[in-house]
């Protein structure tokens with residue numbers, strides 16, 4: 001075995017966790033967050049919503065199934081860094097073509113292994129998600145120098161990041177079988193599985209850059225508009241919020257996921273705020289405020305829309321309600337308009353990896369579009 005390179009995960013409040021370099025050597029800066037998913041590290045690392053975040057996996061052993069050519073949620077790894085406890089020594093899966101650290105190195109992604117990820121998680125749970133950095137090899141410096149580098153960077157509040165991850169050019173994902181609907185999807189950091197879930201329901205998805213205008217949307221004569229997930233602070237997404245108001249005003253059916261839920265909330269005049277440490281995992285319970293039913297959901301969000309479970313409120317587009325809330329902390333997990341064809345959820349019905357409890361929400365979108373015809 002070759003000697004391992006020392007590495008450090010440095011938090012802005014001065015807490016330092018020491019381990020070994022994992023993936024690329026060097027340094028990275030971002031917001032440190034934890035995810036409780038036991039599976040799905042490839043999907044997590046390639047989810048554009050994790051842009052500028054250093055993800056800590058609470059599952060102790062990571063990398064067992066290697067890396068394959070099918071499960072990417074976008075073109076590349078988006079996390080700023082990755083922290084794990086015990087990396088798999090011998091990944092094994094018939095789908096795997098390389099190991100996780102090999103892929104991280106190939107893409108220049110800096111990580112750290114061999115740290116007490118439970119201690120990191122408890123720290124973040126008490127103090128909140130905060131700025132952090134991973135340093136290894138030639139970048140490992142004195143504690144003071146590393147902390148200074150961490151605190152020189154920006155935090156997640158006020159971070160305008162969707163522009164970094166959106167598509168440069170529009171593209172189309174064809175329906176599987178006969179095309180029944182056309183949807184314009186605003187790409188704020190869309191995951192590959194979303195158009196795939198739509199395609200299975202006869203939807204042709206036109207993925208548009210986040211700068212798309214109402215007339216560009218209208219030129220597609222879409223049956224519906226979709227607002228995707230995405231990184232950063234929703235309070236910075238002014239263009240998407242304005243476009244959403246125009247879509248609502250035009251009465252075009254609208255469905256939003258995660259960042260999309262936050263944007264719909266802001267378009268309805270609600271505020272968004274930063275949660276202490278967010279919700280990230282694949283088994284988070286959500287209560288439907290209309291039926292009382294619980295769904296186990298995949299989530300990845302650090303911000304939330306302000307509101308109370310089941311709350312009803314008036315908007316310039318008619319009545320609206322908080323349709324779902326998180327069973328763990330009561331945070332808003334969904335919105336529904338009662339007089340305009342629009343709804344959104346803070347969790348991931350396209351969950352990959354994740355439970356499929358929420359997949360029928362794509363059928364609700366199809367129903368909304370059928371009724372609007």
Ligand SMILES: NC(=O)CC[C@H](N)C(=O)O
Nearest residue numbers: 049229230258259302303
């Ligand atoms: N997955 C997402 O769309 C995340 C939305 C937003 N960036 C948040 O952290 O809350």
